[in-house]
Amino acid sequence: MTDTLTIRRPDDWHVHLRDGAMLQAVARHTARQFARAIVMPNLTPPVTTVAAAESYRQRIMAALPEGTGFTPLMTCYLTDNTDPAEVRRGFESGVFTACKLYPAGATTNSDSGVTDVDNIRGVLEVMAEIGMVLCVHGEVTHADIDIFDREAVFIERVLAPLLKDLPGLKVVFEHITTEDAVQFVESAPDNVAATITPQHLHINRNAMLVGGMRPHAYCLPVAKREKHRLALRRAATSGSHKFFLGTDSAPHAREAKESACGCAGIFNAPYALESYLAVFEEEGQIGHFQGFASEHGPGFYGLPLNEERVTLVREECEVPAAIEAAGTQLVPFHAGETLRWRFQP
C-alpha cells in the first residue's frame, strides 16, 4: 500500500479569495496547496475592468507572506455592458486569464451578471478569436425552474445553443453537479471541459436536509441526488483530460451561513487536496489523481505544467470544527472529521 504520494504541485481552477480582512485570512490556505488559482471576480463591486483586476491581484499578493510562490490568475466578471475591447486588452496584456459568466441572480454577488447571453455576443466572439477561456456558472435562474433542475436546463437552453453558435469558444463548465453535465462535457469537442468540487464528490443533497437543515453543506449549484454524485466521481477519477480540479472554496462567516437566509458556499481550501485524494483512493484511481489535480487544467488553459512537487502522506488528518478568520469563524468542509491523508507543506 502506498504511504506517500508525490505529484506535481496542483492548481485550483476556481476559487473565491474574497477581499479585505477575509482575503487576509483565507488566501494562505489556497497558496499553501496550490501553485496557481483562477480567482473569481464576484466581489462587491465585481471585477469588471483591467484596472480592477490588477489592483485585486496586488491585494492578493499583499495578503500572502513575501516570497510565496503563488500566482493568482485573474478573471473578468461579464455584465450585459462588458466592452469587448476591454476584454481583449486585459487578455493580451496578461491581466485576465479568463472571463466569468454568471447568469444574473444565480449566486452570491451575481446581481450584475448577464441577463441574456445575446447581450455579450460581441465579447464572446472576441474571446473565441483570441482563444480566451469562458468560465461558466451553469444554472438558469428563472423562477419557474426547480432549483435541482437549473443545471440540466442551462445545458439545453443556454450552453448547447451557445456552442452551436460559437463552436470554437473555449468553455469551462464550472463546478458541475449532474450526470447530464458529465455526459454533455464528455460528448463535446476538446474546447469544452469542466471543473468538479470536492463537496460534489463527497455529498449528495441528503447532507443538507437529513436530520435537520445543515447550512454548511449548502452551496451553489446545490448538491444533487446520489446518482449524480456517482457520475461525478466516475468522471473525476476516469483519467479524462476534460475534467479537472476547481474547489469553488467560498468562505462565508459562520453567522452568515447559520442564518434564516444562509449564504451559499463551502469553505474547503484548507484540506482541499486531502478531500479530493480520499475520493480517488475510494475509487481505486490514485494513479489518475495527478492528471486531475495538476495536468488537465494547465493543458486546457494552454499554460505550463508546474515543475515543483508536493507530497501527501497517509496519516490521520483531523479537520477542526472551525477556523478563526477575520474576527469571526469559518466552518471548513469536513469539519470535525478525520481524513486519511495529510498534505505536507
Ligand code: NCD
Ligand atoms: C459562491 C460564493 O459564495 O461566492 N458560492 C457558492 O455557493 N459556490 C458563488 C458561486 O460560485 O456560485
Ligand code: ZN
Ligand atoms: Zn464559485
